[in-house]
Amino acid sequence: MARLVMKFGGTSVANIERIRNVARHVKREVDAGYQVAVVVSAMSGKTNELVGWAKEASALHDAREYDAVVASGEQVTSGLLAITLQSLGVDARSWQGWQIPISTDDAHGSARIQEVDGTALMARLDAGEVGVIAGFQGIHLPSGRITTLGRGGSDTSAVAIAAAIGAERCDIYTDVDGVYTTDPRVVPKAKRLDRIAFEEMLEMASLGAKVLQVRSVELAMVHQVRTFVRSSFEDPDAPHMGTVEAAGTLICDEEEIVANQMEAQVVTGIAFAKDEAQVSIRRVEDKPGIAASVFVPLADAHINVDMIVQNVSSDGRYTDITFTVPTADYERAKDVLTKAKAEIGFETVEGATDVTKVSVIGIGMRSHAGVAADAFKALAAKGINIRAITTSEIKISILIDAAYTELAVRTLHSLYGLDS
């Protein structure tokens, strides 16, 4: 019998009424013949309450104890959902991370899953019981201590469980009904994608589409877990809810997308990030090792660098280097570079915080020439100045003035035929 993982976040289990709604979603899939494992987050607000207490107890708290405290939130929800399922006549039991076990490393507070032993869980699923798994938590087996996976960890739990039990699909129920071609608040004509490739979703997620945590998408890609993003607030018994079509967005392998499309889409979506700042170093001496001399001090200061643009120097002696950093680290990044000025050797460091990175994403662009050129032409026609460009196989990122964000996103959305 096919297995299914269903994951529900904090707002979906915020109170008993909503937990009852979740239970109806689960019952629908059980009635449809699936063996179901459900992964739940803590009731919304509870994790913050627990974190608040831990901080009040001590600003410098032991991450192992922090984990013991905050993991309790998911424990509560798992038990409550199991009780609610039973009240609907669905056989169910709760599983804590240590009971499965979901073994992790000992990086408490942001542990990484090392192995999920699905044996015991599958035996109970085979016996017709729904497994309700506390998300976000695991166990460091050598020490026997409870670990947590960090923010968004329940998505990762769900994907890891799905991989361990060979689930047909991992359904992520959330407060949006899928992944859109871009932010619908910026482009009302944005449309929900039926399918998106793992690689594309990774770019969408890391570029600001907040639907899924990057690490859960990475895990899904590595283990080829078909992950379905859908809304938890719809009527659980609406006719379309039992189908993958028309109910959300399926994140899957490229081949499955190709197989389901008459003609491949070149561009899948337009993402944008407003929280990056541009730093430019002028007249850097163009010699071997110069990039390292710039970026090692920034890495040492734990500043994440995103876009990096270094052009070939025109005179063979000097070049300019431009990159982006989180806006919050902008001043610190300039300080770090100014202090290292003697070692690096440059004229000035300047930059801007009122910039936006707009990205065009699509696996189809691998086999299509001119995608980037089309973008540059369209932006130029609207009088939008391009500050910097970086590209990868499936992505073109363009840095522009923040004031032009909406105009640029709408222009590109139309350009690539994404408007509904």
Place this chain on the structure above:
Amino acid sequence: MARLVMKFGGTSVANIERIRNVARHVKREVDAGYQVAVVVSAMSGKTNELVGWAKEASALHDAREYDAVVASGEQVTSGLLAITLQSLGVDARSWQGWQIPISTDDAHGSARIQEVDGTALMARLDAGEVGVIAGFQGIHLPSGRITTLGRGGSDTSAVAIAAAIGAERCDIYTDVDGVYTTDPRVVPKAKRLDRIAFEEMLEMASLGAKVLQVRSVELAMVHQVRTFVRSSFEDPDAPHMGTVEAAGTLICDEEEIVANQMEAQVVTGIAFAKDEAQVSIRRVEDKPGIAASVFVPLADAHINVDMIVQNVSSDGRYTDITFTVPTADYERAKDVLTKAKAEIGFETVEGATDVTKVSVIGIGMRSHAGVAADAFKALAAKGINIRAITTSEIKISILIDAAYTELAVRTLHSLYGLDS
């Protein structure tokens, strides 16, 4: 190095400020050279919140899931106290029931402890680390499920841990500062006992002194765990807090009491219970098996019978039987008997709910004649009518009209020299 168990209830850990106060109590004992294991309850109110959710999810909830939900309360407190201890420079870690493990039977919701494996805990105590143990919870090892011990279970956890690690003492911190000779609200001259024997405390606890759960006292008696009841609201660093003298009441073996007293006290305390009702069956045929014919139907109806008085019949044919039941079961008890009237064979069943059972307790009365006679004489002198009497080796229980409760308790308290 000597080991010490310290237990703190829900009101003592109700918020971070109080948890900090608890941590100071612990630090005092660590500084005094003890290896310390602390047992904590859930923050007051939290267990009720969790129970409320479980009930809202389903009135008929699975006790295994109920346990997973409510055990989370103690998990939170154990982590928070460990964090707080660390902030005071005390090395500490939290232990859940399953981590120790505290193994129980599978009577979820009111599980009984079967074994506490103190090996891992003692290794860490030996290494100088304070163990903070989530009370109230355990694990049913064959199934790997979380269990809870029922109301007052944290006291039982503390005593069981103390027995497992061979602790010198188990300190129960509570909202009273010890065990009194009687209820101070009734007798302002009641005084705190320095010591009380296990057997006496069992009688005091089951007779209405609400300081400790009966089962934790039973466990302490069986394993000879010296249990010290003291207040958690005193200044942790007050000079007398480091001593057992003058800080609370030690529940211990009879021999330790004798060794610490110039002259043995005959009576230790006066307990009373107002929530019992009297049932009398008149003119029961006095034949073998008659007691069984009365009390088996009551047991089948799950009615707890306490005092039982059956006198030798005067004419060899008929006798009267009197007993007490919880007031809440009074009408039901009379119904049960009326229905069984033909089989039992009696004339009438009557009774009263406005009665009080007053008990005189003391291990010293084993070796002292006339203790009961003194009580009867003193009560008669005050015009208090005695409805029924039962006695054991260390206890005399007297059933009187409820209106005379305070007068009787005060009279007996003075009679046996207990007034301060």
